[in-house]
Amino acid sequence: MERQEQPTRAWVLHPDIKSSDPRKDTRRAPQHALEEAVSLARALPALDVVGQTIVPLPKVRPGYLFGSGKTNELGNMLADQEVELVLVDGPLTPVQQRNLEKSWGVKILDRTGLILEIFSDRAQTREGVLQVEMAALSYQRTRLVRAWTHLERQRGGLGFVGGPGETQIEADRRAIDDQIVRLRRQLDKVVKTRDLHRSARAKVPYPIVALVGYTNAGKSTLFNHLTGADVMAKDMLFATLDPTMRAVTLPSGKDVILSDTVGFISELPTELVASFRATLEEVLSADLILHVRDISHPDTETQAKDVEEILATLGIGEETKRFEVWNKLDLLDADGREGLQIRAERSDEHFAISAVTGHGLDDLLTQVSEALTDPKTEETLLLPWSDGRKRAWLFDQGVVEEERQTEEGFELDLLWTARQKKRFREL
Incomplete structure (x- = not known):
């Protein structure tokens, strides 16, 4: 009988570093930050998270991160708990990592190393x-x-x-x-x-709708509900790493391509922002962005700001239409649900939903359909005789109202949307 490998006993440390200027203190609540770090660790099946600690840190020590007294205290605790791996929720220099490993006799990963492990696993x-x-x-x-x-x-x-x-x-x-x-x-x-x-896809008149949001906001659950796909959807950070795209027919009969993307996270390592830009290119070419938020999370406002900052870093401006989708309504109490629904009803760009129960999805999909229904404009276009492929594309789109043949080529009266015009130019 094959012996099962035991998971690695891991302990999560969150260094709560005090700001030198309290007026500019932008730290997240340490308890929420620790919970996220523990969720990150639990996203790896090879780990057994046996404990977690917030470590108040008046200032960073260049050699060990912590002071000598705290380093010894933590080392004794880790030895008592028979910990094999320590996950430090923050950046460690190579020197700090090496010194702590030698002092504590365990392996150590910082936040970047842990996220890389998860990404390689996913x-x-x-x-x-x-x-x-x-x-x-x-x-x-x-x-x-x-x-x-x-x-x-x-x-x-x-x-x-x-x-x-x-x-x-x-x-x-x-x-x-x-x-x-x-x-x-x-x-x-x-x-x-x-x-x-x-x-x-430019040859297909389908608009692209991209789901973005903080990791574990419920994007994949929403994607599965709308498409019937079987994307990995678990209560786990970074459950989806690779983008998944599916064609979806909205209740109005309009077809769209729905794209599910990797979840964003605060302090995403710079190496990953650069390397994963290609993965997020689907967001750059999207006609509509649905920013999915876990509205039940105590840090939901901070998470939303992190997502908006990453979108801005990617070069996505206000010209791209976007809706904010307040997900996990089912996790709120009755008063919280009612208050959010009232707020959402007063806005054309906010929607309170539950991807699990399906509550609120009809209103969301109706607005998505309306947002993607562009006004059509009339235009006359002259195509040379050699552009038969483009002419065929226009007829396939059903945008040709009338055609005349001239000495130069085809003269076409068109009735089309700005999106169809853009995709015609991409041919």
């Missing part, structure tokens, strides 16, 4: 795998030891710097740079393939 498509490897290599380049070796008993690890069982491997930066170049070339090919798919 990535399904070729593009997702390549992006994770590039992000991990960028992170690894700053470290002299391999940060994720401790998990290789449970799974193969990322597998691009040595094999299972290796510890304290010194990274050859030149080799890593060469690997990053190779990965970037492979990723460029994948992105070109996605561009071809996007060009193919």
Whole structure:
């Protein structure tokens, strides 16, 4: 009988670093930050989170992060609990990580390392795998030891710097740079393939509706409810890593392409923002963005700001239509539900729903359909004889009112939307 590997005993530490200027203190509530860090840790099946601690930190110590007294106190606690891995909810320098590992006798991951572990565990498509490897290599380049070796008993690890069982491997930066170049070339090919798919979609008159939101806001549950798809939807951070797209027919009869995307998170590592830009390109080309919020979460306002900041970083401006979808209405008490529904009814851009029960989805879909119904304009277009493919596309779209043949080519009277005009230009 095959022996089952025991999960790694992990402890989550959230350093609550005091701001030097209380007036500029933008820290999140430490309890909420710790809960999110624990949720991140529990997203990895290889871990057994046996405890969690908020550590007040008057100032950061460059060598160990914590002062010597606190370092010893935490070390004794971790030894008593037989902890094998410590997850520090924040950034650690390579020196801090190495010193703490030596002092406590355990493996340590900081927030970036943990998110990379989750992403490597979740990535399904070729593009997702390549992006994770590039992000991990960028992170690894700053470290002299391999940060994720401790998990290789449970799974193969990322597998691009040595094999299972290796510890304290010194990274050859030149080799890593060469690997990053190779990965970037492979990723460029994948992105070109996605561009071809996007060009193919330009031939279809379907608007794209992108679901975005903080991780675990319920985007995938909403996606599954609307499409009947079987996207992984669990009460788990980063349950969806790769974008998923499905055609959906709205109650009005209008067809749209619905895109589910990776969840956003505060303090997303810069390596991941850069590497995952291609994944979020579907958001850049969207005709409508649905910002899904977990309205039951105590930190929902802060999460919403984090999402808006990432959208702004991606270059998505106010010109892209967007609705705010207040999800998980079923988790609120009766008074909370009623208050939110009243607020939503007074707005054309806010919707209170439950993706689990389906409450409020009819109103949302009706407004989505109206928002994507563009006014049509009349226009006369002259196509040369050689543009037969474009002429056929216009007839396929049903936008040609009348056609005349001239010495120069086809003269067409069109009645079309701005979206159809844009996609015609992309042909």
